[in-house]
Amino acid sequence: MTNFALMNFILDAVVKAVKHIYNTDITSAEINLQETRKEFEGQITVVTFPFTKFSRKGPEQTGTDIGEFIKNEVPQVSAFNVIKGFLNISLSDEYWIDELYSNIATEDFAVFQPNSKKVMVEYSSPNTNKPLHLGHVRNNLLGFSVAEILKAAGYDVVKANLVNDRGIHICKSMLAWQLYGNGETPESAGMKGDHLVGKYYVIFDKEYKKEIEFLKAEGKTEEEAKKHAPLIKQAQILLQKWEAGDSDVIELWKTMNTWVYDGFGKTYKALGVDFDKFYYESNTYLLGKDIVEEGLAKGVFFQKEDGSVWIDLTADGLDEKLVRRSDGTSVYITQDLGTAQLKYDEFGMNESIYVVGNEQDYHFKVLFLILEKLQKSWAKGLYHLSYGMVDLPSGKMKSREGTVVDADDLIAEMEATAKQVTEELGKVNDFSEEDKQELYHTIGMGALKYFLLKVDPKKRLLFDPNESVDFQGHTGPFIQYTHARIKSVLNRATTNGTAVEPTQLATEERDLIVLLSKFPEIIAEAAKGHNPGIVANYVYEIAKSYNKFYHEHSILQAPDEQAKQFRLQLSATSAKVISKGMNLLGIAVPERM
Structure with a gap:
């Protein structure tokens, strides 16, 4: 008899007691059961206040009436006590001994039957321009554990990892390696691949800051200097070449990503986490464009004069959100809309859990609301498992300045x-x-x-x-x-x-x-x-x-x-x-x- 059955066992006894003593029919749904507080004797507590309307007695006397009936009628109940409106029930030693041998000590204790529900848990979601850090550690451990708990509870679970393997941040590492790397590899440097690529991301940031300061000294504003620094322009050109399929750029991108994945794999193994499915942003960043057209056709989205496409969420307490730029390119949420559809098309899960830090709370509110307005049947099953930042006694993590708390x-x-x-x-x-x-x-x-x-x-x-x-x-x-x-x-x-x-x-x-x-x-x-x-x-x-x-x-x-x-x-x-x-x-x- 599990604790669930124990609840039913007590509920049935209370229903019978109320019928016998007060000639009143109640359902188990009307009974409030609680775990007995540690300072009182007993294991299960019945709240008696609701029964006073038909017992026409105070809550303590009502509890005593019900307690005496249960103790006399139910052999497994050894004692009871009443504290104000709370009936505390003690089960006999014989009951608990039998519970140990016939249930807890058996092979199928706490083994749930499959419940025919599928859940995807997406976690980790690293960028391929730097190693995993302390924030990623909490993310990975949280996602893995939630997946294991859901599996234990009878769910069919898919562990997914959406890797952010493209974009300007990746191109920064690539460019720095081209300019300052002298052909360095993980083998020649004696470094894990993700650490090597992260090293060049930090180098880019330092050199970029030098250029900004130089341009500011020439009279440019901070914003102008950031925009016109030669390094950032070169990185943007690299991204354009990548998106255009330039073979040399693609080859370098693949090589450096291979280094990173090898490094990530070692960290994942040390952390003891795994995945059933990998998605890559390089394959999904163009997804969502069809959804934009669908939203326009349904009147969920609207187009401005410059050709950009938006959704107005002000009536929902949010703001207007851009879903496609005027030049026809996607924004981040466009990709997320498409990826959400892809995941459902592939796995048809009942629930999709995104394990992402709380700095993205607003993004997921918008994402889920858009999918609901698009009348996606699966949108109600989307859940953002938002988590807080991890600090060390020495202070907060800072990733781009080379002072990140590295996972390894x-x-x-x-x-x-x-x-x-x-x-x-x-x-x-x-x-x-x-x-x-x-x-x-x-x-x-x-x-x-x-x-x-x-x-x-x-x-x-x-x-x-x-x-x-x-x-x-x-x-x-x-x-x-x-x-x-x-x-x-x-x-x-x-x-x-x-x-x-x-x-x-x-x-x-x-x-x-x-x-x-x-x-x-x-x-x-x-x-x-x-x-x-x-x-x-x-x-x-x-x-x-x-x-x-x-x-x-x-x-x-x-x-x-x-x-x-x-x-x-x-x-x-x-x-x-x-x-x-x-x-x-x-x-x-x-x-x-």
């Missing part, structure tokens, strides 16, 4: 921090060198991922690498260590292979089983809210609850064999839920550490 550097720093903390605790003295390196990566990435995912995606956060690797805090390593502790206990134990059920539970045992039983509910809630933080914080509560149980009750030295076998089963089940929960966050849990 961050991963290396996390591994180094994990190594330092782990060695100080003396936990790896018997590990081989290879096992040590694997463990440092597992702990470092667990710390990084957990710290970024435990917070609601919408919130801006300050990432402190040292705080994230605290083995005693609200951290990934604390949960990983708890899992390793359980595995150590299980590896040292002998089991007789039979389920030995006790007749009574200690408070810590009962609390842990109650918490474990909520796992399916947690997955469903996280999937609905597109929020990995719900899973992250739940798994932390499991780890805390298990450690409390572990410290209060001996497992291998239990007073009798029955208690020992039961506690081993409870331990094994806790490890299983912790492992699956952490996997939904993309976090590995070590067998030992």
Whole structure:
């Protein structure tokens, strides 16, 4: 019986109680159930205020009436208490023991059946002119985890990556490499390809600024200097040649993008994220032109005298939006309209989730509203998973000035921090060198991922690498260590292979089983809210609850064999839920550490 079934179990009992005591028919929809607050006894709470209209008694007496009926009629209910208008129900130890053995400990616990709904989660969406940075790390981890949670909840999930591989920013890196590169390659430089291309993006920016200052010294305004600097003009010519299909430019573009993709691939592997489908802006930037014509024909768009095409969204509290320039070229939203149609045509998904930072909130409001006005049947399924920026204690990221918080550097720093903390605790003295390196990566990435995912995606956060690797805090390593502790206990134990059920539970045992039983509910809630933080914080509560149980009750030295076998089963089940929960966050849990 899962927590969903538990809800129905209590709902049915309340319906029967109201019918029997007050001769009144109610439906389960009229009953408000809540989780019992921690300071009160019980697991499930019934709000009794709505029943006073037909009980003609106060909420406390009404709760007592219903509680007494349920306790007498339902064997699984062991006790109840009433606090004002809240009836707190306690289920018996026998109920929770059966819950552990017949449900939580089984192979199909928290395994959802396919729900016939398809979801696309688009995340990462990097530019091919620089390496991935800390902001991309949050994006990738968030998108991957949301996709894994949706899969666990029964959805058919497609993980997509729309790569921004064209435009003036790409041409800046290409031009700088032509002017200053002297044929340098990732191999000759001993650099990852994305770092090499990013190096030339920074060089362009520095040289461009020098030209601007020179032109300003000659009397030009800031705006004039930016517009007429030779480097930016050369970059614009390069873009025009690319769009015209110039073979030499296309060849250089392909070569440098190949370097970048190789570098991205290594970073994705280190982050532990993957994709089912790649879209490339170089293939999609012309899409959307047909949609502009469709919008004009439907009267959704209008054309100005200069030939530009717009949509008026002022009645919706937005503004007028350009969808095609006067020269017939697309703007960014034109491409997004076409790509949205392409994605639906290819996959026919029920929901399409865009994992993009909150600086693009307005863009997606406009995009989704346009598609609704174009009467796209799938427009209601579009969702922008907006997330806040990540800051470090040293300050905000600045990408074009060469001070970006590089993802690869961050991963290396996390591994180094994990190594330092782990060695100080003396936990790896018997590990081989290879096992040590694997463990440092597992702990470092667990710390990084957990710290970024435990917070609601919408919130801006300050990432402190040292705080994230605290083995005693609200951290990934604390949960990983708890899992390793359980595995150590299980590896040292002998089991007789039979389920030995006790007749009574200690408070810590009962609390842990109650918490474990909520796992399916947690997955469903996280999937609905597109929020990995719900899973992250739940798994932390499991780890805390298990450690409390572990410290209060001996497992291998239990007073009798029955208690020992039961506690081993409870331990094994806790490890299983912790492992699956952490996997939904993309976090590995070590067998030992």
